[in-house]
Amino acid sequence: MTDAALPALADDPAAPAAASLAAKTRRRRALAYVQAAPMALVFAAFFLVPLLLTLVVSFWEYNEYEIIPSFTAQNYLDVFDGCLNVADPCTTVRTYLSTLKFCALTWAITLPVGFTVAYFVAFHVRSATVQMALFLVCTIPFWTSNVIRMISWIPLLGRNGLVNGSLIGLGLIDRPIEGLLYSDFSVVLAFVHLDTVFMIVPIFNSMARIDRSLIEAAHDAGASGWQILWHVVVPLTKPGIAIGSIFVITLVMGDFVTVGVMGGQQIASVGKVIQVQMSALQLPAAAANAVVLLGAVMLMIVAMTRLIDLRKEL
């Protein structure tokens, strides 16, 4: 019994039993719209309107202290300035290539790790209580802010950090490995640390819904463990994998804090470019970059949903 439904039902006149089916359908449809309205309004006010404003502002002119509402495509021209040069790619192409590289690496690591953890918790742990407990253990890193989780890597990986110190102490190396910190390695490490849980949760969720009798049936039919995994579990876990992948990829695409802290601010990210422009009050330029980023992420998600029809699978 929802509040939204109440007034609508009260309005319901003592309709004659002969009311046409069409009228009933119409009313039901109107009711559905009313029920969806609050969410739609919130969505419009806090998502669509700001998004449209960003789009509009990205076409405005600006100077040091104001944005001028007159149409220009200059902001987009600036974003793609010099991008046709293949030998020495422009800032935007370089930045996107670097971000895509982190996306691919993070995805390629979080997927098997996340899948393995979820598989273990879902299929190897029998008791529901232990399952729950282990599941909560996975979320422990989230009890502190992600900045703290990142920064805690620094004393570990630094030139005079724990890892280098131990390796030198063991006599395995005689000079500290510089590439541990402020490098692609440290960025990917932090991303995997921060984002694996976003892979675990949806995959675990999909696995928990798999009917155990299917696995039994496969077993009875003589399938080996790997065959069951590959032909039964993986196909049925696809929606979880897709959702997890979308999470991880969008998080990495939009990130600039992790790349900034772990990359020693030396590695570009789209988010960082936007942030630098915002702090210089170049809002229309930042808006143009944001729109391009949004377009890029949407393309990737469309591509992923092409591979897996989420609606059908759910």
Next chain:
Amino acid sequence: MTTPIKLSRRTLLRGAGATGLTLGAGPITGFPHVIAAEPVTLRYLGTAVNQSADIARKVKEDLGITLEYIPVVTDEVTKRVVTQPNSFDLLDTEFFSLKKLIPSGNIQGMDARRIQQADNITPIFTKGEIDGRKIGDQGTAPKKVFYLEGQSSRAFAPSPTEWITLIPTTYNADTLGIRPDLIKRPVTSWRDLLNAEFKGKASILNIPSIGIMDAAMVIEASGDYTYPDKGNMTKAEIDRTIKVLIEAKRAGQFRAFWQDFNESVNLMASGETVIQSMWSPAVTKVRSQGVACTYQPLKEGYRAWASGFGLPKPLAGRKLDAAYDFINWFLSGWAGAYLNRQGYYSAVPGTAKAHMEPDEWAYWMEGKPAGKDIKGPDGSVLEKAGAVRDGGSFEARMGSVACWNAVMDENTYMVRKWNEFIAA
């Protein structure tokens, strides 16, 4: 089952509504004479650097004015002034931001006749000189943006008028910080920042407008090019500077870039870097951790900065009076002495001197060896007796200023090129 839940939810809502009502009605209740007797609160927008609890306490004691600090980063200060001039009563920002703030029309000129110490403000600001000697004025030197043509003018006056843009709070001369224990040789020039000897152990700050000036100091020091104005480069000069930075970055010169105070302290204290752009209090902090760190004076001079108080356009009536009272109090000595003890400089050195012990004055301002242990504002020992301040006396430091933090005319282009450098 649903009824009690609903009831309680409604009760909650009603409660929340009532609270909202009370809060909303708060400022407009009471009779006019009651309001008039209320103590004034000034909303103080600025970076956290000058927003000390000690100053707030002392002001409350002396004037009865309550300071409500709004601590944000420099860029955010600019954004607030341009977009929400009603959201604060007093502004504390850097002089270079004025090139963005004044054209927005959201700052009112300060009436010099209402500032008691206006004539005693150090000539660094009013004339760009110290002891009658001209100092470097490249970039947004305060003297270029110190006066307005009229109270609500949007143009800077080239010669003194009675309308002041910002009353200086703190200023200082920045240089490179080094780890003498790891470098083991004297560093005398900015060019050492890009010296291959320190490959993978150097850092520059990732704030485009300041970082590019440090880079320009390096390029000038290496003799490659002499800028007509490092604080206002042409597009070609920006290209040239960024090119040098990109080459250094690709060659692995930099360990990391830093963006805030603590990052710079950590890089230096952990030994990740041995030479980098730095701020004076950050060097003090590294030293307080027991790590050797020197704020190295260099022969090419310093990059200076200055911040000051400004008044938002909408400020009027009792709050405006209170703001003037506060600024006059700030210049009257106690606050100046407080800031001098942190290694900054204050606007009216004469009044600050009266509030400092002769030993303290000799150490901080005259560059003499400390007669006894030098204590910070909180009473902790900063330097042992006999220590000498890096860079020497006030005149020696501020007299060697080469350029000032700036906003360039080609700022938009510069920011784009800086992003290119980060992506390279």
